[in-house]
Amino acid sequence: MKASLKFLPITILMLVAYGCASDESVEAKKAKLEELRTEASTLQTSILELEAEIATLDPEYAKQNQKAILITTTKTEKGEFDHYVEVTGSVLSKKNVIISAETGGRVLEVPAIEGMRVTRGQVLARIDSETIQRNIDELQNNLDLATTLYEKQKRLWDQEIGTEVQFLEAKNRKEGLERSLASLKTQLDKTVVVAPFNGTIETVQVRLGELVQPGSSMFQFVGESDLFIEADISESYIGVLSKGDSVDVSFPSINQELKTKVSAVGAIINPNNRTFKVEVFLPNLPQVKPNMISVLKIKDYENKSAVIVPAYLILSDNKGDYIYTVEEGVSKKHYIKRGRTFDDKTEVLEGLQGSETLVDKGFREVGDNFKVNISQQ
Template sequence: MKVTHRFLPLIALAFLALSCAKEEGVEAKKAELESLKTESNEIANQIKEIEAELMQLDPDYAKANQKSILITTAQAKRGRFEHYVEVTGSVLSKKNVNISAETSGRILEVPAVEGMRVEKGAVLARIDSESIQRSIDELENNMDLANTLFEKQERLWNQQIGTEVQFLEAKNRKEGLERNLASVKTELAKAIIRAPFAGTIETVQVRLGELVQPGASMFQFVGDSDLFIEADISESYVGVLSKGDSVDVSFPSINQSLQTKVSAVGAIINSNNRTFKVEVFLPRIPMVKPNMISVLKIQDYENNDAVIVPSYLILSDNRGDYIFVVEGGVAKKKYVERGKSFDRDTEILKGIEGNEVLVDKGFREVGDNFNVNVAQQ
């Protein structure tokens, strides 16, 4: 059908009217919905207020209308509870020595290097001993003459020829030279610096060609045996720890552990950090080296008949510590006196007997006398 130009304005006006009517209807519906939501919120708030007032005025109504909270439970237990002191210690050696020169001279050789492990008697350094060697050569020549004169004088004395004084002088000269020669040979031995025992060279403090004097420090040397662990313990444990106490030792770097005992307890408190020293015996273990870090667990308390609960279930308010227990489908608030805590468990001294069922998951949502529904675990 062909529409003439004269009808087009009328059609446009009709469409415009329909569009405006539709838009007005949508806005009206939106306004009506907002009004209903506002009324609903006001009614809900009024219901809550009235319910709260009824719960305060009528406990039976409160109990009947209280919603059950879904929870899980845990069992309080009675048994052995142990507490440990955990501290960091360091492996040390009783054979940690500073090796010094015993004679003067120039360093000719230094085979030792830092970090080298050597056996007992290994050569660490050599000191120039030419003058000592010349003294030995001279004394040996004098010894040859003295021995010859003594032997001749001894034969004459045996034949009762000569005087006793001549024989004793020859003997004394010979023995004096022997003592001198032994002394100089000892000095010669000191020119060679050797390891006093098997161990590791920590530091080398001399250089090739350097002139040293008796007493000059040359090496810091640490033995591989006679190792022990030293740790600093807080002064609050004075009197608690004693020699012979059991110790669990672990070495995080090599993933090894062992059980040993306290070998010594310090008698002095360090005024800087308020701690005292504790030494722990360390048997010989492969891969354990001096200065290695260790973790010590020292038992300082035990109770063979303790009430034990998970530490995270204990809450606190102005009155004290408490936990929630389940009695007949209702959560009950029980105030407790806690003892020591270790490894996520806490000893309970008073408040429960150890056979209670505790509120576990959901313990922060419940309150005293709240209805609870235990979920299947």
């Protein structure tokens, strides 16, 4: 039977050649060709069925006649495996303050606008100070008189003329007026609202001509120093993260990366999203601004001598996870116990030693004990 099947293609070619050499019409030749194709299809089906039967009765014969599958390979890695928690954080400032009016009056000038970057001492607004200035002028006149009376009374007292009470009353009046004048001057200074430190005006909450009272909110101001990153971490990592842990930080908007540390770990779980707060120290970087988005990679696990394989090569069936290796030109199925996965790499806890050659391209076409040809590309 096997010998007859080998001559089948030759027989078909002879029949086709004979048909072409005859003087039959084109339609007759087409019909003959279709008939031969049907016969060839029937014979091919019979061949496949017979091969399957032989493979069942004689597995060694099946292995010898199995077509090799073209694959590429890759090596397992053995070395340090690190797992990271990746979360999104936001840059905040400890100098995020509301600037309020410290004295009452009508707003005469508001040079500050939202988004404006200012330096320490720069004027943000001016409040009407006419009343305070008049009180200062009046008090200054009274102080000048009190100073003159005090100086005369002191000269008399030095000459032992007059009473001590008169001298002390003149002195007390002068000093009282000096304190009152200093207080009014302080109020006058507060009519000019200035930036307490370098930063950015987030919101302007006051308008030109508006009447403000002491304590009225005027600006939301964010400083450019003392920045930190705040992120929400799943409660499943409680006890894993602690103060001082290393953190890799990246800023997608400016394509910048840095390494820093966890500066604080929250002790309260947010009941709405089951997370806790983590603060990360941020050095002073000119390009980093408050409210900027960052991506945090916090290491929560490491294995110094792990067996590592590409995650996409791991398959699963009813028995568990497995991966194909290559041994002497044959693919072998190895069941494994996987560990953690990060950055498309998986830690293998059991099943591999770390020196195996893995089936890479073609890993879905092979099976256990399949012949393979390794591509040289």
